[in-house]
Amino acid sequence: MILDKTCIVLLACNDYESTQLTVANLLKYTPENIPIYFLPNNITDNFDSDKVREIGMFYSNLYPNRVIYVNWVTPSFPYQALGDLIYSEQLEKYDYICKIDDDVFPITSDWIEELAKCFEKHENDKLGYVTGLINNNPWGFAELVSLMNLQDEYKMLVPKVTIAGKNMKGYMKQEQIIYPEIGRGGFGTVWQYPHLARWIHEKTTFRPEEFINATKGLESKEIDNHLRYSIGCVLFRKSSWAKVYNGSKTDEKMWHIYSKDNNMHNYAALNVPMVHLFFYNQRLSNKSILDRAYETFRNFANDQLVLLWDNSASCKTNFIEERLRQQEYRIKSSQKKLVTTIRKFKNYARYRYFRKW
CATH class of the missing domain: 1.20.5 (Single alpha-helices involved in coiled-coils or other helix-helix interfaces)
Structure with a gap:
């Protein structure tokens, strides 16, 4: 199984509250033999970044065989640093990378195994990557509205015509989405409207058992490679990164261009429910969800989450x-x-x- 040659790389930026909750849940639900490389990524020199570094050092000191604080990669542009890490001598023995953002986390103990199974199932299909079913994610949001029969409630929250996308010359443009369609691509419907993110958190993040039950036993589903998929968690071959990286600021744009130009196939394991707390444009509007998220997942883990501070x-x-x-x-x-x-x-x-x- 590919898990024998897989490691997790956590990209930690300046959001220390989300980062701590993410690492705590990763440690709770990830097998002990799969290391987590904590990469301080594109962080600034301020109070927030100090706290992020404290988190990385705390967990690496507490679990030295599970969390590795990356201090051998020179701080750089976000995904330049990722490439420097995954091709470094320290990661030489790994062939597969599971990159996860600092505000995305699993809620089931078999999450990484199921991602690996999905990868192996489609490995011969000109595979780019696999991911989970992430709630606050344009593609995942649209799937969950359908899977959980939330269409009527959703209709009450939006007008008939909404917008999705973003005007980026030569790359993509903003478009109108007419109900019942939901914008699934980059800067999609849930990205545009923070109140929708709060709503889907109410249905999933704050009801983890219901989220898990709604996704249990589901198969994988291909993601249209013409869509810019918002990548919060992605499992891929390490060798792919050299082909994917083009110097862009976001990995989702790089994966989108690479997948579309090379007709790569990408899949979501729908039986792997995952939480994404915020997009950057939602942090201020939705930061109040953090208190409930901490409380929810401490209770869900029977107070077994190990935290540096209690928030x-x-x-x-x-x-x-x-x-x-x-x-x-x-x-x-x-x-x-x-x-x-x-x-x-x-x-x-x-x-x-x-x-x-």
């Missing part, structure tokens, strides 16, 4: 205070540097003036 209200207050202290320190440091610079300039100007005489 309680008092914890968040402490973080706000710490963030303010850091800001205060940086402001004072900047002021001191400015005063020193001005003093040096004055001394230099005085020296130049008296030197004339």
Whole structure:
């Protein structure tokens, strides 16, 4: 089975609250023999990135054989760093990579095995990648509305005509979607409207048993390779990445172009339910779901999620205070540097003036 030569690569950016919940659930539902490489990816030097690094170091120290904190790859553009990692000496023994974003996580203990089975089933079909059934995902959202018989409720939440897509010259354009159609491609319906993401979270994320039961026993389904699929989790051959990577900012655009141009076949294992917390444009509108997500999955795991911090209200207050202290320190440091610079300039100007005489 390909799992013997598979590792997980977690791309961690600046969202420390989502990252912690993702790693905790990965550890809960992933076999211990499959390593998780924690890659700090495209992060900035601020409070949020400090917390992300703390998470990576905490879990790698606690589970040194399961979580590997990647410190040998030079910080770079998001997917340049991914390529540097997967082709590094440390990952030499792996032939398959399961890339997962820092706000996407599984909720079943057989998730990676089922992805591997799906991959093996279609490996001879000019296969690009396999993925799970991700709820807050344009393609996955449309599937779940149908699978869970949510069409009538969905109709109450949207007008007859909605928009999907994005105007990107020479690549894609915005389009109108007429009900009952749902935009499945890049920047699709659920991406456009944060209230729909909250709604599907109510039906799936906050009711994990119902989400699992709705997807149990389902087969895989091919994803139209002319669609830009929003990739939160993807299992692929390591050797494919050199063909896929073209320097774009997102892997979904790179996979889309590669799959369409080479007629590659990509599949979703519909029996692998997965949660995606936010798209970047939903974070502010929907951040309130984090408290419920933490509570839901702590309860769902019978309080067996291992967390660095508990994400309680008092914890968040402490973080706000710490963030303010850091800001205060940086402001004072900047002021001191400015005063020193001005003093040096004055001394230099005085020296130049008296030197004339």
